[in-house]
């Protein structure tokens with residue numbers, strides 16, 4: 355049996371690193387399949403994609419990729435000759451969307467895009483799947499489509515273009531306006547969810563989605579600028595989507611004694627968050643979070 359699929363960065367590999375062949379890309383463990391564009395399992399999720407011009411409907415905007423799923427095309431002509439289905443590796447990318455798993459993106463020189471490398475293959479960092487849907491492709495068959503958005507922390511490797519790229523990669527205002535809400539995840543976050551068996555640490559809900567248990571990893575001190583919270587288990591809670599959004603917006607804060615202060619109702623007031631011997635959230639991060647959401651200033655926070 356193959357080893358456990360690895361999501362996220364590969365130790366020792368820098369964004370922007372180039373490779374001469376798919377074989378080299380696979381040897382670096384960036385993307386193991388030699389032919390398939392998507393690396394992933396139907397139940398585990400997809401850990402990487404290669405964009406190399408295999409699908410005529412792919413669209414590349416740099417920070418945002420509209421990626422076509424696999425299947426239904428003639429391997430010689432690349433033309434669609436049948437519908438694509440929501441199974442196998444297309445389903446894997448959907449699991450990555452539901453679970454907020456990071457997807458490594460590798461662009462090949464054959465890709466018809468201003469963001470393609472001039473030769474070989476280039477590792478372009480981590481993206482998140484923000485949406486997926488079916489639509490009719492150029493050839494008239496249904497294709498599976500995915501919108502992937504570059505992780506804020508990954509600097510773009512292509513030359514900056516003032517009209518297309520914001521100077522500050524942490525800002526991304528044009529991209530941001532198109533995103534509803536991206537669930538971010540890392541191996542560490544995944545581990546925390548598994549410790550709690552995908553049960554919400556505030557309300558105790560355990561939900562199923564696509565036949566799998568589903569929970570969200572909530573960073574107590576937010577990731578990214580200006581907060582720069584760390585991606586460590588002590589800064590992560592395993593929450594259901596309802597509690598996650600309420601915590602993020604300051605409807606809930608948590609005291610040093612790990613008791614919920616419910617700012618909008620009595621339902622969770624005083625509830626002690628569920629803990630587990632293998633996971634200890636750090637009270638300092640709760641204190642930082644509370645500082646972001648002062649009691650009397652809640653409406654102006656976002």
Ligand SMILES: [Zn+2]
Pocket residue numbers: 554555556557558559593594595596597598
């Ligand atoms: Zn909950």
